Amino acid sequence: MMTKNKKRPTIIDVAESAGVSISTVSRVLNASAPVDADKTQKVRQAIEELNYQPKAAARILASQRTETIGLLLPLISGEYFAGMLRGVERGAIEGGYDLLIHSTYTDARPNSPYRRVLGEHNTDGLIVFSDSLDGTELQRLCELEFPVVLLHRSSPDVLNIPSVTVENKNGAKQIVDHLIKLHNRRKIVYLRGPEEHEDSHWREVGYRQALDESGILFDPALVGAGNFDNRDAQDALDAMLLDGIEFDAIFAGDDEAASGVLRALRLAGIRVPEDVSVVGFDDSNLAEHLVPALTTVDAQIEQAGYTAAKRLIQLIERGETNLMTLLPTQMVLRRSCGCFYEEVKP
Helix, strand or coil, X not given: XXXXXXXXXXXXXXXXXXXXXXXXXXXXXXXXXXXXXHHHHHHHHHHHHHCCCCCHHHHHHHHCCCCEEEEEECXXXXXXXXXXXXXXXXXXXXXXXXXXXXXXXXXXXXXXXXXXXXXXXXXXXXXEECXXXXXXXXXXXXXXXXXXXXXXXXXXXXXXXXXXXXXXXXXXHHHHHHHHHHHCCCCEEEEECCCCCHHHHHHHHHHHHHXXXXXXXXXXXXXXXXCCCHHHHHHHHHHHHHCCCCCCEEEECCHHHHHHHHXXXXXXXXXXXXXXXXXXXXXXXXXXXXXXXXXXXXXXXXHHHHHHHHHHHHHHHXXXXXXXXXXXXXXXXXXXXXXXHHHHCC
């Protein structure tokens, strides 16, 4: 009788069994950096118990350096991505690495061969923005012990991939609190980003928390799909206006969406900030040039990209880095919420 072959253990299995990170297992295997005796013993014991044998490909990769890091992202356009790219590039240059960029915009297949252009054969490590790479491919790279850092995305629990993001929830709560407490706004629209986007999720959590703590009942009719896009945000707000939904403030999921909101209100003859307050998120270069200038949240766009590059280079060269880097956010007050209005009106 034939028996089913037992699945070959992976570096992920060793890390789980030893209770350490994948990068710690890699450092023990490759002797690339010191590991304390207790962790080393646990790793070696797990390797023996599981009969783990490192893949030949992983050992070869460790000896073939390209001095290049990769960045995988959905598209390369708009003020947000321009700022992020500046940060990643600055971090790469400071670390002595070239930067190779690939956009998934024209090929959204999860396992597209084009995504592997930035993988283990052409770069020493990879920054993955948001959901630009699916979990299966992330696991494959981890099993190869290939350095990966996630940007604006949490690691799947079993993989423990280092991640860099910002305090989306706190930033959103702070700016909605500002609308409620300083401008007495109670009917606040939230135009969320894409449903699968973690930043969008946590910003909505912050929005709801601010409402709840001020005793304002959450109204799902006040939530629309802005999708971090000016056209989608304009369409979503146009639909609310057509349906007769009443509101006195709008929290756009990002500054791009806020620009669409301002256009929709202007075409509808609604004054900002006299009739409706508008705020955004990111503090991209676009924000201060909108009319009126946009109150928003500084999401450290460039710094997040820079930090992701530095974390990746640490992972490549030392075999370890911080598992989670959470950058603080800060509100930036301008005229669109109602601040400074008395100072500048005729």
